[in-house]
Amino acid sequence: xxxxxxxxxxxxxxxxxxxxxxxxxxxxxxxxxxxxxxxxxxxxxxxxxxxxxxxxxxxxxxxxxxxxxxxxxxxxxxxxxxxxxxxxxxxxxxxxxxxxxxxxxxxxxxx
Amino acid sequence: xxxxxxxxxxxxxxxxxxxxxxxxxxxxxxxxxxxxxxxxxxxxxxxxxxxxxxxxxxxxxxxxxxxxxxxxxxxxxxxxxxxxxxxxxxxxxxxxxxxxxxxxxxxxxxxxxxx
Numbered sequence: 001x002x003x004x005x006x007x008x009x010x011x012x013x014x015x016x017x018x019x020x021x022x023x024x025x026x027x028x029x030x031x032x033x034x035x036x037x038x039x040x041x042x043x044x045x046x047x048x049x050x051x052x053x054x055x056x057x058x059x060x061x062x063x064x065x066x067x068x069x070x071x072x073x074x075x076x077x078x079x080x081x082x083x084x085x086x087x088x089x090x091x092x093x094x095x096x097x098x099x100x101x102x103x104x105x106x107x108x109x110x111x
Numbered sequence: 112x113x114x115x116x117x118x119x120x121x122x123x124x125x126x127x128x129x130x131x132x133x134x135x136x137x138x139x140x141x142x143x144x145x146x147x148x149x150x151x152x153x154x155x156x157x158x159x160x161x162x163x164x165x166x167x168x169x170x171x172x173x174x175x176x177x178x179x180x181x182x183x184x185x186x187x188x189x190x191x192x193x194x195x196x197x198x199x200x201x202x203x204x205x206x207x208x209x210x211x212x213x214x215x216x217x218x219x220x221x222x223x224x225x226x
């Protein structure tokens with residue numbers, strides 16, 4: 001069935017270092033891949049997304065890469081700051097317009 | 112432009128009662144999704160609706176749970192005869208899903224506690 005795997009489940013980095021979160025998806029018809037950030041007790045908020053006709057997209061300190069052949073995509077956060085600490089979810093929009101989320105990565109940025 | 116609205120934000124029910132959760136999508140959005148999130152866990156897809164139609168309910172339990180999105184008014188997720196295991200945060204999201212715009216925007220969630 002449709003599935004999105006996300007790794008690692010927990011990531012701890014020093015302030016200023018980079019953080020990388022990786023996801024794989026199963027539905028080859030997926031063509032839209034959003035990333036959400038969720039702070040404790042809050043709603044998930046979109047931070048960046050990528051469509052299948054693009055291999056990489058960057059927005060300031062955040063970048064996402066997509067490899068459609070291998071069916072995996074990654075989130076890169078550079079120069080991490082304590083306020084980047086949150087849970088990050090990758091997701092894939094399936095051919096049936098259903099969004100499947102990864103299990104989440106809890107990112108800790110130590111000052 | 113108001114965002115996705117959900118109410119109530121917190122709901123306490125005793126076992127066996129009914130829980131009714133409401134979601135008003137963003138203006139212009141005709142697609143609504145419901146997700147369940149247990150503490151320390153991810154977002155589990157429950158159901159996807161368009162106005163007056165259920166498109167995909169594959170993530171929703173067959174018993175006790177139902178969802179609707181009427182022509183007028185909010186989308187409603189209804190849980191009958193609640194049990195302790197229903198305690199969770201329930202998020203809805205809306206999307207225009209047209210013109211190449213697939214992004215889902217989330218509401219603040221309803222936190223259901225079953226005593």
